[in-house]
Amino acid sequence: MTSELIHRSQTTQIQEPIVDSPRHFKFLGKGRYPIGYMFRERIPFILIGIAIVTLFFSTFPQSSRSHVSVWDSVVQPESDLLTRRVLYEEGSGSGSSIGYGRTLANVDGKVPLGLERKSLRVLVTGGAGFVGSHLVDRLIGRGDSVIVVDNLFTGRKENVVHHFGNPRFELIRHDVVEPILLEVDQIYHLACPASPVHYKFNPVKTIKTNVVGTLNMLGLAKRVGARFLLTSTSEVYGDPLQHPQVETYWGNVNPIGVRSCYDEGKRTAETLTMDYHRGLGIEVRIARIFNTYGPRMCIDDGRVVSNFVAQALRKEPLTVYGDGKQTRSFQYVSDLVEGLMRLMEGDHVGPFNLGNPGEFTMLELAQVVQETIDPNAKIEFRPNTEDDPHKRKPDISKAKELLSWEPTVSLRKGLPLMVSDFKNRIFGDQRDGDRSILTKA
Numbered sequence: 001m002t003s004e005l006i007h008r009s010q011t012t013q014i015q016e017p018i019v020d021s022p023r024h025f026k027f028l029g030k031g032r033y034p035i036g037y038m039f040r041e042r043i044p045f046i047l048i049g050i051a052i053v054t055l056f057f058s059t060f061p062q063s064s065r066s067h068v069s070v071w072d073s074v075v076q077p078e079s080d081l082l083t084r085r086v087l088y089e090e091g092s093g094s095g096s097s098i099g100y101g102r103t104l105a106n107v108d109g110k111v112p113l114g115l116e117r118k119s120l121r122v123l124v125t126g127g128a129g130f131v132g133s134h135l136v137d138r139l140i141g142r143g144d145s146v147i148v149v150d151n152l153f154t155g156r157k158e159n160v161v162h163h164f165g166n167p168r169f170e171l172i173r174h175d176v177v178e179p180i181l182l183e184v185d186q187i188y189h190l191a192c193p194a195s196p197v198h199y200k201f202n203p204v205k206t207i208k209t210n211v212v213g214t215l216n217m218l219g220l221a222k223r224v225g226a227r228f229l230l231t232s233t234s235e236v237y238g239d240p241l242q243h244p245q246v247e248t249y250w251g252n253v254n255p256i257g258v259r260s261c262y263d264e265g266k267r268t269a270e271t272l273t274m275d276y277h278r279g280l281g282i283e284v285r286i287a288r289i290f291n292t293y294g295p296r297m298c299i300d301d302g303r304v305v306s307n308f309v310a311q312a313l314r315k316e317p318l319t320v321y322g323d324g325k326q327t328r329s330f331q332y333v334s335d336l337v338e339g340l341m342r343l344m345e346g347d348h349v350g351p352f353n354l355g356n357p358g359e360f361t362m363l364e365l366a367q368v369v370q371e372t373i374d375p376n377a378k379i380e381f382r383p384n385t386e387d388d389p390h391k392r393k394p395d396i397s398k399a400k401e402l403l404s405w406e407p408t409v410s411l412r413k414g415l416p417l418m419v420s421d422f423k424n425r426i427f428g429d430q431r432d433g434d435r436s437i438l439t440k441a
Helices: 002-011 022-027 035-041 043-059 078-091 130-141 203-224 260-280 304-313 333-345 362-372 397-403 411-440
Strands: 097-100 103-106 121-125 145-150 169-173 186-189 227-233 284-289 318-321 327-329 352-354 359-361 379-382
Touching (some): 130 145, 203 227, 284 333, 333 397, 362 411
Parallel strands (some): 121 186, 145 169, 186 227, 227 284
Antiparallel strands (some): 327 359
16 A cells, blocks of 8 residues: 555646636736736726716715705695794805704804704703603604603603504613713703602702702713703892893892792702803703693692693682782793793803793782683682792793794683693593592492
């Protein structure tokens, strides 16, 4: 066997490939590929490829998106179309467009409501509450993805349940006093109990929400580069010595009163917001909200409109505190939401008064409720509460000029919509309770 192996190894010859055509040049060693063949066989294909690509891009140029209207891609409520078109036309000539988050903005920072943009990721703290849930409806309706953060102290899942199952909606049960990490483009910070009954229930918790909660949300805005909107309140003016109240008025607030956890908490939140803006360059907006009413208000929250409506529906006396001559202004919730969105998308920091300058005394409001619900409803007078403001009326000249905003829904038009919601909830809850009793029996 050994000799046979040696014999075979000696007789084996290594055969080089026979080069009988240009295809065999790839087997040759380095430097043996004919240059003439390469230019003759390969260069024409390369030139043809370049010509094809050039012809394609010259025939189908990339279209600019900076002048495409949102009306072609996002379904908007018909009531908003005219307003948004006007805003777009007025702002379209103010400069070239640059990126802001996931949207398009002018060089001055403004994002016109009608300008084409990709959907945003928007965080709404307190988004399961009265105002927050209506804001969520509008944001979802225009095509944004919305994350609601709410501890459900005054918010209700029922306010946003119609968005469950929507891939662009997310509800997180979380207290803003604790930090949270999210990736968002805009932050609407509404989290805080807003009625005396609720914020007086735990005043320390209320001021922590205003201070620590605002710090956490501003910190989040700083980390992710989000634009931040603080919903402050007309309560920062306290019991005002100036009437009507303008944004430059510093207020008349009792710093140690029973309402100061809310009043001074919001004033501190405004301070923090402006310090983050001036010191760290965070894009911020501040809205000072005046009395607002509408569907989804808490029924027994101590605010005058909800009190009167619930009492009239239950055939109870309407409770008027003091002599009933103190005044308030009442705006419908849809007007407020429009103002908040214009403020967020605009290029002005604020603060801005957002309220209805129509002024009503408490007795006049009680009469409107009587006319709407029950002409026979009785009025009952009680002692006034501590630090209750005597007059409250916003000057909205700044919002008119810079945001092109003013309320459009009158009290007599908006109140019946709220009454219908309260009627369904009050008597619906009672019927549910009666059925549960009968079932147990």
